[in-house]
Amino acid sequence: MEQQIRWGILGLGRIAGVFAEGLKHVPGSTLVACGSRGPQKAEEFGAKWSVPRRHASYAALAADPEVDAIYIATPHPLHRENCLLCLEHGKAVLCEKPFAVNAAEAAEVLAAARRHNLLLMEAMWSRFLPHLVQVRDLIAGGAIGEPRLLQADFAFRAGWNPDGRLLNPQLAGGGLLDVGVYNVNLAHMVFGVPQRVMGTAHLGETGVDEQAGMLLQFAAGRLAVLSCGVRTSTPQEAFIAGTEGRIRIHTPWWRPSRLTVSIPGKGDTEYAPAIVGNGYNYEALEFGRCLRAGLTESPVMPWAESLAVMQTLDALRAQFGLAYPMERRAA
Numbered sequence: 001m002e003q004q005i006r007w008g009i010l011g012l013g014r015i016a017g018v019f020a021e022g023l024k025h026v027p028g029s030t031l032v033a034c035g036s037r038g039p040q041k042a043e044e045f046g047a048k049w050s051v052p053r054r055h056a057s058y059a060a061l062a063a064d065p066e067v068d069a070i071y072i073a074t075p076h077p078l079h080r081e082n083c084l085l086c087l088e089h090g091k092a093v094l095c096e097k098p099f100a101v102n103a104a105e106a107a108e109v110l111a112a113a114r115r116h117n118l119l120l121m122e123a124m125w126s127r128f129l130p131h132l133v134q135v136r137d138l139i140a141g142g143a144i145g146e147p148r149l150l151q152a153d154f155a156f157r158a159g160w161n162p163d164g165r166l167l168n169p170q171l172a173g174g175g176l177l178d179v180g181v182y183n184v185n186l187a188h189m190v191f192g193v194p195q196r197v198m199g200t201a202h203l204g205e206t207g208v209d210e211q212a213g214m215l216l217q218f219a220a221g222r223l224a225v226l227s228c229g230v231r232t233s234t235p236q237e238a239f240i241a242g243t244e245g246r247i248r249i250h251t252p253w254w255r256p257s258r259l260t261v262s263i264p265g266k267g268d269t270e271y272a273p274a275i276v277g278n279g280y281n282y283e284a285l286e287f288g289r290c291l292r293a294g295l296t297e298s299p300v301m302p303w304a305e306s307l308a309v310m311q312t313l314d315a316l317r318a319q320f321g322l323a324y325p326m327e328r329r330a331a
């Protein structure tokens with residue numbers, strides 16, 4: 001019989017509930033525990049999602065012997081310490097994007113997973129969605145020839161809340177780490193590690209990037225043209241142009257979506273892969289597969305790629321002139 005995976009969720013905000021809903025569609029997985037900074041949200045979340053083990057601290061969740069895997073759903077600057085806490089208690093970890101605030105933190109967390117020989121995966125949920133699996137298959141099958149140029153945008157207009165995690169520098173706010181990371185991750189997925197990274201951003205009233213434009217150059221002159229933001233709304237589309245044709249990933253490209261493959265002279269082909277659940281089940285499904293197979297990393301979102309994405313984000317932020325308070329303190 002398949003090993004049941006007993007999940008815990010750490011940090012009970014917005015995305016925690018979305019993930020709890022996704023888990024309902026993952027055979028062999030049960031949400032058994034949740035952990036909050038205090039008792040109230042643990043009780044409320046536990047009652048809403050029928051979670052039996054409700055912890056009033058992250059440490060208590062990490063130490064729970066009835067939990068196999070922990071999904072970390074706290075703001076970016078907490079990812080490092082929350083991951084380390086769970087790994088030190090022998091738990092497999094699925095950590096929200098961005099994997100950390102910067103590459104140095106990411107490397108520290110990866111080293112801990114390596115040391116403890118535990119599964120650790122970045123919850124870059126888009127990568128696991130059927131339409132992006134289809135994109136990888138189409139490219140690998142030569143459907144558009146050699147991919148040469150990728151374009152992706154992801155910006156939305158958030159309300160003005162300087163204390164919230166989107167605009168607050170103390171919570172590593174800004175568009176790049178919140179949504180730009182999706183574009184950068186897609187570019188890494190298609191082209192690998194960039195050789196040159198260029199970017200410019202508008203740093204708003206709170207000092208974080210409200211919008212940014214980025215250009216990544218890869219081997220053999222392949223290019224990614226990306227934009228992101230949290231105070232303007234863009235179409236949220238992506239396309240990948242190759243020597244023989246192109247793939248359009250329809251809006252919103254980073255959620256469950258559909259594709260159009262256009263080959264000059266041969267017309268268009270539409271792909272609309274079927275979706276089960278809310279989409280967050282696919283990352284959990286892959287995580288479960290890896291855990292049962294005794295893997296420490298997923299071949300779909302490998303450690304080296306999570307680290308390389310953080311390095312690209314660091315390089316972009318250096319060009320934006322954006323260092324977070326916790327980084328300035330650490331320097």
Ligand SMILES: NC(=O)c1ccc[n+]([C@@H]2O[C@H](COP(=O)([O-])OP(=O)(O)OC[C@H]3O[C@@H](n4cnc5c(N)ncnc54)[C@H](OP(=O)(O)O)[C@@H]3O)[C@@H](O)[C@H]2O)c1
Pocket residue numbers: 011012013014015016035036037038041042073074075076078096097098123125165171177178
């Ligand atoms: N994959 C996706 O589609 C997706 C979508 C949205 C967000 N995310 C990622 O998920 C993470 C959380 O985002 P969210 O939108 O769920 O955030 P949120 O609604 O603000 O929730 C974050 C939770 O983290 C905990 N927390 C611990 N320290 C905190 C602090 N100093 N300030 C605020 N909260 C703190 C709180 O839970 P307790 O009070 O229970 O401890 C809080 O409810 C972010 O890294 C974000 O990038 C991913």
